[in-house]
Amino acid sequence: MTNPLTDPYLVLVKVYSGGKFLKQAISDTPVEPLNRQRTVKICYGVLDKDVYLSYIIGQNTKTAPKSAVKLILKIALYMLEFMGKHDYMVVDSAVELTKKLGKSGAAGFVNGFLRSYKLPSLPEDATNGLSIKCSTPLWLTKKIRRSYKAEAEQILSAQPLGQCVRFVRGEERYADGNRIKTPFDGVYIYPNFVRDEGFFAGDYTFQSVGSVAIGAAISPCERVLDACAAPGGKSVLLAGKCKSVISCELHSHRAQLIGEYARRMGVDNIEVITADSSQFKAEFGGAFDAVLCDVPCSGTGVINENPDIKLNRSESDIPSLNAVQSAILANCARYVKSGGTLYYSTCSILPEENDSIAVGFLNTHADYELTIPSSPLEHRLTRYGLQFLPHISLGAGFYLTAFRRK
DSSP: OOOTTHHHHHHHHHHHTTOOOHHHHHHHSOOOGGGHHHHHHHHHHHHHTHHHHHHHHHHTOSSOOOHHHHHHHHHHHHHHHHSOOOHHHHHHHHHHHHHHTTOGGGHHHHHHHHHHOOOOOOOSSHHHHHHHHTTOOHHHHHHHHHHHGGGHHHHHHOOOOOEEEEESSOGGGGOOTTOEEOSSTTEEEESSOOOOHHHHTTSEEEOOHHHHHHHHHSOOEEEEEETTOTTOHHHHHHHTTEEEEEEEESSHHHHHHHHHHHHHTTOOSEEEEEOOTTSOOGGGTTOEEEEEEEOOOOOGGGTTTOTHHHHHOOTTHHHHHHHHHHHHHHHHGGGEEEEEEEEEEESOOOGGGTHHHHHHHHHHOTTEEEOOOOOSSOOEEOSSSEEOOTTTTTTOOOEEEEEEEO
């Protein structure tokens, strides 16, 4: 029988030591097909609980173990504490993997640790305690507590509800009694959804409810620019209610994804270009009825579905992201016709990426006025926009606002 820790280790070492995103690491690793679902669950779970697992290890050791051994312990701890696996199976497998990796000298340590560790009490400090309890980096926990007060724990502990599917046709064939109806026509969240031939036929697509909410809030128009468009979900949605869509993406390989997405969905009114949306294109000046800037951001609103963000994102990233966000918004403001609308969105729950960018834009662009859109998806109304939050918005942590060119 294959060691159940081996495949998760081979995937996760690419994330922890190689700096890869989890989805890419899974794609790049020849995982055993029979146990793929288990491997994926372990990988996502270990990253989601990384802070807590590290705390357990730190409180039960005097000297921090080497990175390879520490990763083996994290995988084993996750299987023991969150999957209810048998102690002897997990311990024996962890020891076996340690030896297989050429770490025989640490095998006794791994064996002893997993047989004797104790679950430590949470720190008495409220913020530190919440960080460990919700397994969220301390810097992010501080920011969320400061911004959302009593809601912080609910936000940080919100779990994904399943896969969100947007149907174009044939949704009656997938009438699972356990699915959750969203406020949007033909959009449902399934606890389990198996992709079939309908996906390749363009009958449906996978699109997060937050992405759908942003696309749905944009008013129909003649010509729209999706300034940061990959992988293309919002562009395809907009193509259904706008005559012409220009989809812009900085990286050519990601721009290619948009074209593939559009072809699969049978959409032919999208033009894909590769360009930097923070740099002015003269031919775009005043050329669009609407421009959507779904800008690069911290991704803090979607860590429940992308737990590697906790590992790869740091507080020091925010100022540089803010600079990019402001630059894209300011440049794209030059592309909007008089009377047209400039939309700004992120998948962040940090005010400095949302309301702060909005007010900064208004203070420097007297030719624009705030016009906050509406949405049927539950949200919090901030001073300058709509904040979708994971615990109230069907798992989505997104922000959206808009400005009308006078």
